[in-house]
């Protein structure tokens with residue numbers, strides 16, 4: 001019996017991130033786009049019980065677990081499924097920049113403002129569709145990176161701590177072509193408590 005992977009429910013209401021991310025965008029993004037990735041991912045693995053048994057994150061970490069003929073689908077749809085499950089959890093309004101992660105960011109980047117600059121630049125310069133990330137790398141250091149399409153940092157031996165989706169579907173209804181404005185507003189909805197939790201776990 002193969003396991004069906006379900007997208008997480010939003011840990012808040014669809015309108016909880018207003019005015020930074022509008023309710024309609026959240027509904028379409030979560031219920032249609034994210035669900036679409038999950039459906040296609042489930043379909044891709046349904047005839048491969050061994051693959052379907054594994055956690056999706058495990059597959060993204062180790063391509064040896066994935067049969068060649070479905071590798072591209074797992075990369076795109078499995079990546080989309082996992083990335084969005086993670087993305088929803090790092091969003092929340094009115095959170096304070098604090099905790100061990102805040103100290104680590106200040107130490108690594110110099111200040112919050114410097115971090116914001118670097119993260120924003122990474123997000124702004126993803127060409128086409130993709131994501132910008134704050135990760136803990138294989139050396140246990142903080143790092144900012146980009147991924148294309150639905151690629152996951154897990155495939156590069158890095159642990160996600162924070163991310164911004166810069167696919168147009170993430171912001172186009174409200175911001176149209178103004179990706180930079182969306183990125184700027186994004187800093188109002190970072191759930192630093194959650195990012196701190198991911199940081200502490202990744203460091204173990």
Ligand code: MN
Pocket residue numbers: 029033084165167169170
């Ligand atoms: Mn998306």
